[in-house]
Amino acid sequence: MKPTHIEHLGIAVKSLDTAIPLWEKLLxxxxxxxxxxxxxxxxxxxxxxxxxxxxxxxxTAEDGPIAKFIEKKGEGIQHVAFAVEGIEDTxxxxxxxxxxxxxxxxxxxxxxxxxxxxxxxxxxGVLTELCEDKNKK
Ligand code: ZN
Numbered sequence: 001m002k003p004t005h006i007e008h009l010g011i012a013v014k015s016l017d018t019a020i021p022l023w024e025k026l027l028x029x030x031x032x033x034x035x036x037x038x039x040x041x042x043x044x045x046x047x048x049x050x051x052x053x054x055x056x057x058x059x060t061a062e063d064g065p066i067a068k069f070i071e072k073k074g075e076g077i078q079h080v081a082f083a084v085e086g087i088e089d090t091x092x093x094x095x096x097x098x099x100x101x102x103x104x105x106x107x108x109x110x111x112x113x114x115x116x117x118x119x120x121x122x123x124x125g126v127l128t129e130l131c132e133d134k135n136k137k
Contacts, residue, residue, distance in 0.1 A: 001090045003082035007113070007131045008046070008053035010079040012069045016045050016058045023047055023054060031056075035110045042066050044110045055081070055110070079117070081129035090130055091116055099123065106132070 013019035020031045024047065033046045041064030045056040057078060059067035069078050084090045087106045095101055100119035109115035112135050118128040 001082070001084055001093060001130070003084050003130075005083050006052050007081040007083040007129075008055045009077055010055045010057055010081060010127075010129070011076065012066050012073075012078040013056050013058055013075055014070060016043060016056055019056045019058070020045050023056060027054070033111065036060065037110050039107075040065065046111065053111075079127040079129050081115070081131050084130050084132055087114055087116060087130050087132040094118060106130075 011019070016034070024030055027047055027049060029047055029049065031045050031047050034043065035046075036043045038060075041059060041061040043058045043060055045058075047054045047056075057066045059065075059070070061067065066078065091101060091103075091106065099122040102117035102119050103115075106114045106116045109129075109131065112133070113131045114134050115132075116130050118130070120127045
Protein backbone atom coordinates (compact mmCIF):
# COMPACT_ATOMS: atom_id res chain seq x y z
CA MET A 1 0.00 0.00 0.00
CA LYS A 2 1.01 3.60 -0.49
CA PRO A 3 -0.46 5.67 2.31
CA THR A 4 -0.33 9.45 1.94
CA HIS A 5 -0.04 10.13 5.67
CA ILE A 6 -1.04 8.93 9.11
CA GLU A 7 -4.71 9.89 9.25
CA HIS A 8 -5.04 9.29 12.98
CA LEU A 9 -3.84 7.39 16.01
CA GLY A 10 -6.57 5.57 17.89
CA ILE A 11 -6.17 5.70 21.65
CA ALA A 12 -8.29 3.52 23.94
CA VAL A 13 -9.48 5.42 27.01
CA LYS A 14 -11.69 4.49 29.93
CA SER A 15 -13.41 7.86 29.98
CA LEU A 16 -13.67 10.63 27.41
CA ASP A 17 -14.54 13.01 30.26
CA THR A 18 -11.04 12.45 31.64
CA ALA A 19 -9.15 11.92 28.39
CA ILE A 20 -10.45 14.95 26.45
CA PRO A 21 -9.19 17.60 28.92
CA LEU A 22 -5.90 15.69 29.26
CA TRP A 23 -5.26 15.63 25.51
CA GLU A 24 -6.47 19.21 25.06
CA LYS A 25 -3.90 20.26 27.64
CA LEU A 26 -1.13 18.08 26.18
CA LEU A 27 -1.64 19.23 22.60
CA UNK A 28 -2.82 22.78 23.22
CA UNK A 29 -5.80 22.31 20.96
CA UNK A 30 -9.52 21.71 21.46
CA UNK A 31 -11.46 18.56 20.74
CA UNK A 32 -13.55 19.45 17.68
CA UNK A 33 -15.85 16.45 17.28
CA UNK A 34 -17.44 13.77 19.42
CA UNK A 35 -19.22 11.01 17.60
CA UNK A 36 -20.72 7.66 18.48
CA UNK A 37 -20.06 4.71 16.19
CA UNK A 38 -22.77 2.32 17.37
CA UNK A 39 -21.57 -0.57 15.21
CA UNK A 40 -18.17 -0.50 16.95
CA UNK A 41 -19.67 0.20 20.38
CA UNK A 42 -17.53 3.29 20.85
CA UNK A 43 -17.77 7.00 21.41
CA UNK A 44 -14.96 8.82 19.68
CA UNK A 45 -13.47 12.26 20.25
CA UNK A 46 -11.12 13.97 17.81
CA UNK A 47 -8.29 16.46 18.11
CA UNK A 48 -6.17 17.50 15.18
CA UNK A 49 -2.49 18.37 14.76
CA UNK A 50 -1.55 19.28 11.20
CA UNK A 51 -3.27 16.70 9.03
CA UNK A 52 -3.11 13.98 11.67
CA UNK A 53 -5.83 13.37 14.22
CA UNK A 54 -5.88 11.84 17.63
CA UNK A 55 -8.94 9.65 17.99
CA UNK A 56 -9.88 8.94 21.60
CA UNK A 57 -12.03 5.82 21.92
CA UNK A 58 -14.34 5.10 24.82
CA UNK A 59 -16.32 1.88 24.91
CA THR A 60 -20.10 2.10 25.14
CA ALA A 61 -20.50 -1.60 26.02
CA GLU A 62 -18.68 -4.06 28.25
CA ASP A 63 -18.23 -6.49 25.38
CA GLY A 64 -17.06 -3.90 22.84
CA PRO A 65 -13.63 -4.11 21.18
CA ILE A 66 -12.29 -1.12 23.14
CA ALA A 67 -13.48 -2.51 26.50
CA LYS A 68 -11.76 -5.81 25.66
CA PHE A 69 -8.57 -4.03 24.61
CA ILE A 70 -8.41 -2.06 27.88
CA GLU A 71 -9.10 -5.22 29.87
CA LYS A 72 -6.15 -6.97 28.23
CA LYS A 73 -3.64 -4.17 27.76
CA GLY A 74 -4.86 -1.13 29.63
CA GLU A 75 -5.39 2.32 28.17
CA GLY A 76 -3.12 3.40 25.33
CA ILE A 77 -2.58 3.36 21.58
CA GLN A 78 -4.99 0.85 20.07
CA HIS A 79 -4.54 1.37 16.34
CA VAL A 80 -2.78 3.35 13.63
CA ALA A 81 -4.79 4.64 10.68
CA PHE A 82 -3.21 5.37 7.31
CA ALA A 83 -4.88 7.56 4.71
CA VAL A 84 -5.00 5.85 1.34
CA GLU A 85 -6.47 6.63 -2.04
CA GLY A 86 -8.53 3.82 -3.51
CA ILE A 87 -9.26 1.81 -0.38
CA GLU A 88 -10.88 -1.10 -2.30
CA ASP A 89 -7.78 -1.55 -4.46
CA THR A 90 -5.52 -1.18 -1.43
CA UNK A 91 -7.43 -3.93 0.40
CA UNK A 92 -7.21 -6.22 -2.62
CA UNK A 93 -3.49 -5.48 -2.87
CA UNK A 94 -2.97 -6.29 0.83
CA UNK A 95 -4.93 -9.51 0.52
CA UNK A 96 -2.93 -10.55 -2.55
CA UNK A 97 0.23 -9.89 -0.53
CA UNK A 98 -0.98 -12.39 2.08
CA UNK A 99 -2.05 -9.85 4.69
CA UNK A 100 -5.04 -10.96 6.73
CA UNK A 101 -7.98 -8.58 6.56
CA UNK A 102 -10.48 -7.92 9.33
CA UNK A 103 -12.80 -6.12 6.91
CA UNK A 104 -13.15 -7.79 3.52
CA UNK A 105 -15.02 -4.76 2.26
CA UNK A 106 -14.68 -1.16 3.47
CA UNK A 107 -17.32 0.29 5.79
CA UNK A 108 -18.31 3.62 7.27
CA UNK A 109 -16.21 4.94 10.13
CA UNK A 110 -16.27 8.11 12.20
CA UNK A 111 -15.78 11.51 10.54
CA UNK A 112 -17.48 10.32 7.35
CA UNK A 113 -14.48 8.22 6.37
CA UNK A 114 -14.53 4.89 4.60
CA UNK A 115 -12.43 2.49 6.63
CA UNK A 116 -11.14 -1.08 6.82
CA UNK A 117 -8.94 -2.86 9.34
CA UNK A 118 -6.01 -5.20 8.72
CA UNK A 119 -5.36 -7.99 11.18
CA UNK A 120 -2.59 -7.29 13.72
CA UNK A 121 -1.28 -10.85 13.22
CA UNK A 122 -0.22 -9.72 9.73
CA UNK A 123 1.03 -6.27 10.69
CA UNK A 124 3.58 -6.90 13.41
CA GLY A 125 1.06 -6.70 16.22
CA VAL A 126 -0.15 -3.24 15.24
CA LEU A 127 -3.86 -3.03 14.54
CA THR A 128 -3.86 -1.11 11.27
CA GLU A 129 -6.73 0.86 9.79
CA LEU A 130 -6.98 2.12 6.23
CA CYS A 131 -9.05 5.27 5.68
CA GLU A 132 -10.25 7.11 2.65
CA ASP A 133 -12.06 10.40 2.61
CA LYS A 134 -14.40 9.85 -0.30
CA ASN A 135 -16.22 13.14 0.33
CA LYS A 136 -13.10 15.16 -0.41
CA LYS A 137 -13.09 14.46 -4.15
ZN1 ZN B 1 -9.59 4.77 13.83
